[in-house]
Amino acid sequence: MVKKHGKKQRAKKRQDRTGAAYSSAAAGTTHTHTPLPDLSALPLVPHGSWRVLDLDLAARLVAACRAGCQPCQQTLITKMVKEKRATLAALAGAVYGTLPTVGFVASEATRQWAPLARTAMQAGTGEEAFAAVDAMDEAAATALLNDALDHWAMGDGPVLAEAVRKVAEGASRRGTADPMDAFREAGMKVFTLDDLDLGDVDTYHLAPNYGVTLMKTTTPDDQPMPMLVLYPETENAGIEDLEARTDWEHWGLHGMPDMDPHWRVRARIADRSLQGLVHVGPDGEDDIELWRAAETVSLPEHWWDLLDRAQHVLVAGPVKETDHQALQAAGDAGELLAVIARVSFH
Incomplete structure (x- = not known):
């Protein structure tokens, strides 16, 4: 009985650590997606100064998205939405705190939250942005996370990380920074509708x-x-x-x-x-x-x-x-x- 109980405890800990289903954790059949992305810049995203981010969970989720592994995505997204709202806010803030627009296909939850993320990045404080994420129901939080992961999954991680660092540095020095400049300095070509001279765009x-x-x-x-x-x-x-x-x-x-x-x-x-x-x-x-x-x-x-x-x-x-x-x-x-x-x- 003691041996079986210990095995269950180890499986439960493996499940909590990896986000895998309990059956996979118990059977030792969990898998990982490599390479894991470097998310060391994520704590620079204003998400609430005293909250600890789960960078391991975030990295495994981004890696699963890049690999297109739906079972891992589903399990890890559920875990982050239910248990790791600060990490969710940081992942989403890295995208929508630096991008000038949310894009045409973003969910309503993302459209409403993005202005808070931009304000947080420019001001260097994320309490209001985190509070909004923390107050979301699971459907809205999942929609926001999925929208953000679409950007992380496209391989823009290094550019997003560099943009976060530059915006954070600019905010600390000057109180404000232009996210567009951060993306340009990171080597990404940025075009606005004005740059493309499309006139009035009907969406x-x-x-x-x-x-x-x-x-x-x-x-x-x-x-x-x-x-x-x-x-x-x-x-x-x-x-x-x-x-x-x-x-x-x-x-x-x-x-x-x-x-x-x-x-x-x-x-x-x-x-x-x-x-x-x-x-x-x-x-x-x-x-x-x-x-x-x-x-x-x-x-x-x-x-x-x-x-x-x-x-x-x-x-x-x-x-x-x-x-x-x-x-x-x-x-x-x-x-x-x-x-x-x-x-x-x-």
């Missing part, structure tokens, strides 16, 4: 898009209200995408969802048409665009009049089919998100 079709169906509903006080129902129009559009890109609540077709004035349904008075569904960010610019009208279609008079009176629209989705039965099915299954958006006439 709408780089993200999942939706179509809309006109419907009507009634408020709890039995007043009619216009309603838009979203259905997926491109690949990856659906419940997971809406959950990642919006903070809409799950709605079961009972009562009214919350009203969020940042969500706008744009309507054009001249031809009585709808133009799009967008979220307006703190700077007054559109930061999320879920639907854009492909062509101008004048609305039925009764629906436009209702829109004009209500000044708000209940937006719900996604549904697989554009009918009431599919809407009811999505609501019953808990797969319907909704918000009350403002109407912006122009």
Whole structure:
């Protein structure tokens, strides 16, 4: 019994150290991916001064990503998300604290957190950035980590490490530093949209898009209200995408969802048409665009009049089919998100 207990303890310690499944640790069949990357610059990323980073876990995770080993990635990502949030913040901060933009395909969690990472790198203090990572639910933290690992897996480790060192040194000397200069000094060619002279870049079709169906509903006080129902129009559009890109609540077709004035349904008075569904960010610019009208279609008079009176629209989705039965099915299954958006006439 003592011998068996000792074997279990050693397997458990091996599991904790390597992140492998218990069965693999117990059988001695764990494996490693070499070479392990040099992550000695990672502690320079502001992540909370008193928190100890697990550089071994971080190195093995990056190595697993570069090797494309899905079992190791899954196990190590879960371990980092559940137990090593400071290390997660440092790995992500090395990327988004130095890059000027998050890229078109980044998750909503990354888009919201990246400005905190840039501020942390420039100011040399990571308490606010770490607190935001620590407060994330596991889905958001996993999305942030996966986005960061995409950069580490591309072999940019030495460049990221050098950029971190230069930005950290610059922050300590001057209080601020330009991440772009750090990348250039590290030997990486950096191009901005201005450098490429592309003019205005339309990113709408780089993200999942939706179509809309006109419907009507009634408020709890039995007043009619216009309603838009979203259905997926491109690949990856659906419940997971809406959950990642919006903070809409799950709605079961009972009562009214919350009203969020940042969500706008744009309507054009001249031809009585709808133009799009967008979220307006703190700077007054559109930061999320879920639907854009492909062509101008004048609305039925009764629906436009209702829109004009209500000044708000209940937006719900996604549904697989554009009918009431599919809407009811999505609501019953808990797969319907909704918000009350403002109407912006122009």
